[in-house]
Amino acid sequence: MIMMRAVMSLYEEAKLRVRVHHGSVLSLLLFAMAVGMVTEAAKEGLMNEILYADDLVLTSDTVENLRKIFRKWN
Numbered sequence: 037m038i039m040m041r042a043v044m045s046l047y048e049e050a051k052l053r054v055r056v057h058h059g060s061v062l063s064l065l066l067f068a069m070a071v072g073m074v075t076e077a078a079k080e081g082l083m084n085e086i087l088y089a090d091d092l093v094l095t096s097d098t099v100e101n102l103r104k105i106f107r108k109w110n
Contacts, residue, residue: 047070092109094106
């Protein structure tokens with residue numbers, strides 16, 4: 037509960053701006069497909085990495101294994 041309040045407090049004074057991007061809806065699909073193809077060789081499975089848009093999260097039980105996964109991605 038304390039953690040939720042802490043996170044919520046980060047957004048109390050937040051402001052939002054929406055920009056309209058003109059372009060093809062197909063470009064999002066093509067981007068996702070291209071990223072999938074480029075990263076396919078480095079993927080080991082969803083238990084080790086989460087790839088979303090341009091963000092990557094790597095997880096492991098040990099530091100050494102995390103280093104190994106990171107080197108493979110790098």
